[in-house]
Amino acid sequence: MSCGNPEGAVEGEEKEEVLMPTSRPVRRVDKAICNRCKKAKTSFIFRQGAYCSPCYEISLRSRFIRQLHPPLRPGAVKSTLTLYRPVVQSGQALIAVSGGAGSVAMLDMLMSRGYISRSDGAATNRTKGQKEAVWDKATVVYVEFASVTGRDERTEDIRKLSEDRGLGFIGLKVEDVYDAGLVSWLGGSERNADTSGVKVNFQQPNLPVSQEPTTSNTTPVERLQSLLASLPPASRPSLLSHILDHLLTLAALTLPNVSQLLLGETATRLAQRVISGTALGRGWTLPLELSNSFTLPDSQIVRMKPMKEISVKEAALWCRIHGLETVNYRGWDDVGPKGKEGRAKGGAASLEALTEQFIAGLSTTHPSTVSTINRTGDKLVFPGDTSGPICPLCEMPTEPDAMRWKARTALTSLTDPHSSLGSPTIAGIHTGDSTHDNFAPTLCYACLTTLSGGATDRTTGDGMVNLPPWVGQRVSTSQRMVAREQMREEIADFLLATEEE
Amino acid sequence: MAATVATVMTTMNPEVTSNGLGYVGKTEVEASGSSSTIVKKEEELEILIEFGGGLHLLFSQKPKHTIHIPCQIPQSDLPEAPDMRYLVRWLKENLLSERPEMFGEGDSVRPGILVLINDADWELEGELEYLLKDGDEVVFISTLHGG
Numbered sequence: 121m122s123c124g125n126p127e128g129a130v131e132g133e134e135k136e137e138v139l140m141p142t143s144r145p146v147r148r149v150d151k152a153i154c155n156r157c158k159k160a161k162t163s164f165i166f167r168q169g170a171y172c173s174p175c176y177e178i179s180l181r182s183r184f185i186r187q188l189h190p191p192l193r194p195g196a197v198k199s200t201l202t203l204y205r206p207v208v209q210s211g212q213a214l215i216a217v218s219g220g221a222g223s224v225a226m227l228d229m230l231m232s233r234g235y236i237s238r239s240d241g242a243a244t245n246r247t248k249g250q251k252e253a254v255w256d257k258a259t260v261v262y263v264e265f266a267s268v269t270g271r272d273e274r275t276e277d278i279r280k281l282s283e284d285r286g287l288g289f290i291g292l293k294v295e296d297v298y299d300a301g302l303v304s305w306l307g308g309s310e311r312n313a314d315t316s317g318v319k320v321n322f323q324q325p326n327l328p329v330s331q332e333p334t335t336s337n338t339t340p341v342e343r344l345q346s347l348l349a350s351l352p353p354a355s356r357p358s359l360l361s362h363i364l365d366h367l368l369t370l371a372a373l374t375l376p377n378v379s380q381l382l383l384g385e386t387a388t389r390l391a392q393r394v395i396s397g398t399a400l401g402r403g404w405t406l407p408l409e410l411s412n413s414f415t416l417p418d419s420q421i422v423r424m425k426p427m428k429e430i431s432v433k434e435a436a437l438w439c440r441i442h443g444l445e446t447v448n449y450r451g452w453d454d455v456g457p458k459g460k461e462g463r464a465k466g467g468a469a470s471l472e473a474l475t476e477q478f479i480a481g482l483s484t485t486h487p488s489t490v491s492t493i494n495r496t497g498d499k500l501v502f503p504g505d506t507s508g509p510i511c512p513l514c515e516m517p518t519e520p521d522a523m524r525w526k527a528r529t530a531l532t533s534l535t536d537p538h539s540s541l542g543s544p545t546i547a548g549i550h551t552g553d554s555t556h557d558n559f560a561p562t563l564c565y566a567c568l569t570t571l572s573g574g575a576t577d578r579t580t581g582d583g584m585v586n587l588p589p590w591v592g593q594r595v596s597t598s599q600r601m602v603a604r605e606q607m608r609e610e611i612a613d614f615l616l617a618t619e620e621e
Numbered sequence: 622m623a624a625t626v627a628t629v630m631t632t633m634n635p636e637v638t639s640n641g642l643g644y645v646g647k648t649e650v651e652a653s654g655s656s657s658t659i660v661k662k663e664e665e666l667e668i669l670i671e672f673g674g675g676l677h678l679l680f681s682q683k684p685k686h687t688i689h690i691p692c693q694i695p696q697s698d699l700p701e702a703p704d705m706r707y708l709v710r711w712l713k714e715n716l717l718s719e720r721p722e723m724f725g726e727g728d729s730v731r732p733g734i735l736v737l738i739n740d741a742d743w744e745l746e747g748e749l750e751y752l753l754k755d756g757d758e759v760v761f762i763s764t765l766h767g768g
Contacts, residue, residue, distance in 0.1 A: 151745060164742045173740075221674065221764065271678075357768040388764070432764040433735055436674055440737070440762060447675035453768025467722060473768040480733035480765065 164437060167487045173441065180434055184229050188426040191413035192254065192380070205251055211379025212257040214372050217281070219262070219274050220448045221435040222427050223384030224281070227260070228442055230382075231285050238286065255380075259288035261371045263364055267295050267341045268348060269451045277445070290371060297363050297588040298340035308374035318592030319584040320559050320571075322350050327559035327571060329595055330584065343586045348456040350585045353469040355570045357452040358400065361472075362514050362567075366590055369515065372421050381416070381423045388432040388479065390425070391493040396475040402566035404519040407500040417510065431490055511564035512594035513571070522565040526572075559587075562595055665689040666703065666755045670712070673762035676734065679723055680716055688716070690753070705738075706749040708759065724761075733765040 151170040154160045156179065160172035171179060192206035213236065217223040230236055237253040246252075260282035266273040275291045282289040296302050303309070320329045338346070348356050372381040385393075390410055397406050408414055414423045427435065432448070439446050453473040468474040483489045502517075509518045519525075560568055587595070608615075670686040677684040690711060694701045703711075706728050713725050724731060729749055736743040737760040738751055753759075 162742075162745055163740065165744050170745070220766065389766075436735055436762050436764050437737075440673060440760065446673065447678075448764050449675040449678070449767050451767045455768075468768075470768050476733070476765060476768070480731075484732045 166431070166434060167491065176434075176437070177441070180430060180438060181229065181233070183429040184226075184426055187412055187428045188235075188424070191422055191424050194413075206254050208252065209255050209379050211255075211377045212259060212375075213255040213380050213382055214368075214375060214378045215258055215260050215287070215382045216368050216384065217260050217262050217278055218384070218450070219278055219446060220384070220450070221432055221439050221446045222386040222389065222430075224444050224446050225430075225435040225438040226382065226384040226427050227281070227285070228438070228444060230258075236287070257288070259290055259375060259378075261290045261292065261368060263367050264291065264293045265360070265450065265452075267293060268344060268360070268455050271451060274447065281444075290375070292367050292371065294360070294363055294367070295340040295344045297366065297590065298343045298586070300589060303370070303374055306371060306374040307376060318587045318589075318595060320587050321583050322571065322585060323583040325560065325572060327563075328557050329559045329587070329592075330557070331592075331596075338586075344588075345456070347585050347587075351456075351571070353453075353456060353458070354471065356455045357470045357472045358566075358570045359513075360452050360455065363588070366515060366588075369416055369423075370590075372416060372423075373419055378421055381421055383423065383425050384427050384435075385425045386427045386430055386432040386435050387494055388490050390428060390497065391490040392472065392475045392479055394493050394497040395479065396471045397566075399471050399475070400566050401569050402564075403500075404504065404564065404566075405502065405514070405516040406497070407502040408506070408516060410497050410500070417506070417515070428494075509562075510594065511567050512559075512562050512591045513567040514564060515590075515594070516564065518562075518564040522563065522568055523561055525565055526568050530569075530572075559595055662689070664692050666692055666753055666757075668708065668753060669756075669758040670716075671758065671760045673760060674735075674764055676724070676761055676763040679718055679720060680712075681718055686716065702752045704749060704753060705736075705743065705747075705751045705759075708753060709749070723765075730761065731765070733763065735762040735764060736760070737762070 151162055151165065153170075154162050154172035154175050155169050156171055156175040160174070162170040163173045164171055164176050166176075189204075189206055192209065193204075213230075215223075215227055215230070217227055234251050235254045236258045237256045260278065262275060262278040264273055264275050265271075279289045279291060290306070292302075299305075318329055318331055320327050348359065351359060368381060368383075372378045393409065394406065397403065397409065402409070412425045412428050415421070416423055436446065436448070438444075453467075453469050468477060479489060479493070504517050504519065506517055510516065511518045560572070563571065666689065668688050668690060670688055672680050672684050672686075680686070688711075690703055690708070692702065694703050694707055709725060709728065709730055713721055717724055722731075724734070726732065730736060736748075738746045739758055740760075743751065
């Protein structure tokens with residue numbers, strides 16, 4: 121008896137019974153003819169399947185619909201989710217467009233398939249095969265990063281892309297996070313006190329914060345550049361990603377009657393997020409970040425990722441076929457002044473860039489890399505409670521005891537260098553006391569790692585750097601909550617017991 | 622070398638000094654070697670090159686180029702027709718403005734850059750072994766976002 125491959129058996133010998141063949145029969149496909157229609161000449165190869173151009177578009181659309189429909193029909197039976205078009209939504213769609221292949225292809229598919237009402241107000245003619253629109257109105261939101269990347273602005277290109285399709289357009293800039301009037305500009309009302317004067321000291325492991333009057337004459341761009349410069353190059357893409365998420369969420373919450381926020385994040389980007397997110401310590405909230413249907417905190421707005429099953433290669437080809445101009449390169453890895461830190465292979469300074477190179481390289485020899493990673497990512501389940509404490513920076517739920525984890529896995533400070541041994545020991549971070557003035561205890565593990573990258577030689581002067589107002593606002597809120605809890609503990613002996621007790 | 626034989630025909634704006642990534646693009650004369658002739662010769666192939674996904678920023682900010690390359694690889698012992706390997710090398714030596722690591726890796730292009738030959742995936746055409754023909758259209762699309 122053998123579990124080997126019978127092909128290798130010597131001729132003439134008695135063939136043994138094979139329990140576990142070591143090689144599976146490989147399905148040979150003719151790459152010259154489309155695998156789907158079996159007629160036309162092949163144009164593209166995806167995951168070892170070869171398609172002609174029309175079949176490729178059909179395949180792409182079906183996978184798009186498979187992710188688009190379910191969040192819009194939450195109560196529907198699973199088997200009918202993708203068959204029928206969802207009913208007209210009560211609110212408008214906010215479509216985040218970066219100008220890259222994923223978001224531009226998503227916008228084009230939404231418009232070409234009539235998911236959004238035509239701007240001329242013409243009624244749907246079902247006798248001509250037209251389908252009812254799902255959204256009566258949609259707005260495109262774009263965030264410009266030119267001030268920190270140094271690249272050409274693309275706001276006008278995206279505005280034209282939107283307006284040519286009869287959509288509304290909101291153009292934001294990354295430095296707008298420091299603009300106190302942003303909410304008013306978006307049409308909302310300011311609800312909170314001015315928190316633009318909250319500063320943090322990156323030189324201390326506990327990241328102490330202080331509230332200072334906003335007497336500085338620095339512009340929002342200068343404040344943002346100062347914040348980026350104070351962080352190590354490896355942490356900057358993470359911070360920019362949080363700023364982008366915050367601006368998109370803010371626009372969705374502030375603009376009138378938004379019911380869905382649509383992101384064009386492709387399967388390739390999601391696979392990179394799985395790997396780099398895990399490496400950055402973001403495993404706790406990763407399932408929420410990967411989800412196709414995530415309800416934004418304190419609202420009914422659903423964040424969707426309908427391009428979840430489509431690779432960036434497929435999206436780029438869609439744009440090529442339909443003559444849509446895209447710029448995929450955003451260059452967050454090169455933002456800010458160059459530090460003393462070395463760069464990895466390929467010139468990558470951050471885990472995000474390194475992961476991108478790794479997946480792109482591996483995909484050339486293993487075409488199923490992206491789908492394999494994403495299948496693993498889809499199995500992740502968020503173990504916590506979304507109504508719990510929120511990290512001020514990434515605005516996602518905070519895992520319990522992030523400080524203890526950090527103290528156990530990293531050297532955060534050294535003991536007295538003049539001690540007899542003179543060797544480093546794990547001093548840890550203060551985990552239980554004096555959280556009034558510290559930023560670190562309010563952060564999730566990943567953001568704590570991002571911000572505590574050793575900024576001692578980057579900050580100048582007193583080492584204090586302005587935090588974006590939304591972060592300062594959340595820090596103030598969490599500090600007030602901590603203060604209330606501590607006050608309750610201090611006066612616990614004097615509190616009257618309730619009837620239940 | 623190929624640079625002295627082949628020519629490139631672009632309509633670059635001479636006032637452009639930055640390609641959007643902070644680099645200075647080459648002038649037309651530099652890009653075309655010692656010759657600035659734009660008329661295709663008999664012993665040359667005319668190839669249409671297009672860059673997408675932001676890759677044009679590395680190629681003098683021009684998304685479309687018409688280049689002329691020799692029918693046979695110069696300085697070769699055997700009369701060989703130019704293939705994609707030769708074209709990639711030619712582009713790196715003659716058309717690329719800056720940051721060669723963003724475009725090429727070894728003999729080939731960097732992983733993450735799609736290549737279409739006459740609107741078909743280059744994997745179907747033999748990738749680097751594809752022999753170029755007169756009038757071919759080669760498209761390079763970058764899907765990399767750099768962090």
